[in-house]
Amino acid sequence: MTAEPRSTPSAPEPAPTTAPAAAVEPGLAAALASRDLVVDLARVACILLVVVIHLLMIGVGYAPDGSLVVSRPLEAQPWFAAATWFGQIMPLFFAVGGFTALAAWRSLARRGGDATAFVRGRVLRLAGPALPLFVFFSVVLCVATLIGVDPALLDTIATGAGSPLWFLAAFLIAQCAVPWMSRLHEQAPRMTLAVLAVGAVVVDVVRIATGIAEIGLANLFFIWLFVQQLGFWYSDGWFRRRRPVTLVGLAAVAYLVIWPLVAMGWYSPDMLVNLNPPTVPLMLLGIAQISLMSALHRPLSALMRRRPAQAVVHLVGSRAMTVYLWHLPVIIIVEGLSLLIPGAAPEPGSAGWWVSRPLALIVVLGIVFAIAPLLVRFERLPTAIPAGFRAPSPVATASAAVLAIVPPFLVMQWFLDLPIALVGTASLVVVLLLLRPRRAAPRA
Structure with a gap:
């Protein structure tokens, strides 16, 4: 389940998903047979759930007396906090993202690719779709400011509309670490999980003790890398080798x-509140x-x-980042x-609103x-790097990764506004320039 930047939704893995069976050619059919289509289904289900949840959280309409009402109907329900224990699907998304990223990294490594090439690909797949959205926000917020839209209203709208952007920072951090975390997984899978879990607990203890x-x-690293490692374990078959009753028990x-x-008051019963900064309950989820x-x-x-x-799955998955952003x-x-x-905006939370x-x-x-x-x-x-060109250097790739993380991190910490939208636009333009192929120097 999702909310605004304090606790925002999951987000899509940028890689394309399966093609519909009606359009499958023999070669592609063989490829699909080797895929875990349940992972594709889980990713798409997460995306659609995000859309539904946000649609139920944003309530704008007219009361019977004609006054404008703006509210969050879903959060007003008495069962909402309990529902977040199942509807907060960000951990699942990081886990399945770890599964697909590990497969991509291993495939690239078999073809002779290195960590720099992998990071470049991950950054391009996330920074590219984010650029037009930052441009859109820059233009809209600039125009709205110039024509004198009420600053408080503009701030509220920008905060809500830009809330999905925070995810790019957390997901990019985790994805860029895949080549090194996969090595640790191969060498010491249990110890890697244990260290990440202990690190997450220590961070939460210090945070709670100091206020x-x-x-x-710091748990942007420990929590999300832990959950991503679960995707590595899933990829290696650990979860699939367990009986269903064992998995349900776990x-x-x-x-x-x-x-x-939660009962001791260390964490909120609303799992959305526990999302930013990420906390130990998300590991358990x-x-x-x-x-x-x-x-x-x-059955899936x-x-x-x-x-x-x-x-x-193909329809939604092939446009995953567009739907999410x-x-x-x-x-x-x-x-x-x-x-x-007339009649299209009933009072939020009313029977007519829910039916609509x-x-x-x-x-x-x-x-x-x-x-x-x-x-x-x-x-x-x-x-791909065309013939006659060379890939960006490791320094340029690392710089691009940092610059791609900065704008969504700013959104996560201070919410979206015009300055952050402009910074995001400029940063992402530089990212794409840094990651473009370079023309190879002619041989002497």
Whole structure:
């Protein structure tokens, strides 16, 4: 489950997913047979859940007396905090992201690629789609400021619309570490998990004891690398070798450990609050979620053998970053336009408002997929180095990775505004310039 920057949604793995069976050629069919399609399904389910949750969190409409009401209907429900124990799917996304990243790294290494090439590819796949969004925010916020839009209203809208961007910082940090974390996994898998877990606990203890929230930022490394390592274990078959009853038991134990941590007041019962900075309960949620996915692997695999399921997974997965990055701006625009249509904006939380959500979801997804062709070139930036060119140096690649992390990190800490949008646009332009292939020097 998701929320604004204090606790935001999961996000999509940028790699493309499977093609629909109806369009599968013999060679591609063989490739699909070797894939774990349950991972693709999990990723797409996470993305769609993010869209649904945000659609239910943003309430804009008119009360019966005609006054404008802005609220968060989903969070007002008495069962909301309990639901976040299952709906906070960021840990699962990092786990399946670890699975796909490890496969990509091992494939690249077999072809002679190195860590620099891997990091370059990961940064391009995340920074490229983020650039047009930062440009969009820069233009919109600049125009709104110039025409005199109320600063408080503009700040509220920018904060909500830009909330998905924080994910890019955490995910890039984890993904860029894959070549080195995979080596540790091969050499000492249990010790690697143990060190990360102990590090996360120590960070939380110091943060809670001192009351300094910024100390928790260290868990951007410990928590997310721990959950990503779970994806490595899944890739190596550890979870698949366990019986379903064992996996369900493991998930139950993870949830039972979370309960006293919350009961003692160390953590919020709302798992969204525990997201930024990331905290120990997210590690436990990661264990529970990857265990439950593994326990359900057989029926989910059967589902993914059906053409309709493959078609939906392909449709959403092939536009994953566009859906993730743009759904909130589109939701806000749709909600705003509904205020101009008589009867289209019932009071948030009312029966009419809840009934209108399925139609709103169709409209939002329709608009997102309509604009997707305009953005696909940024989502699929080429990573190959053409003949006659050379790859960027390790220093240039590392610099680009840092610059790509800075803008979403700023959003995570201080929320989106015009200065941060402009900094993000400039930084990402520099990132793409640093990662472009260089023309090779002519031989003497």
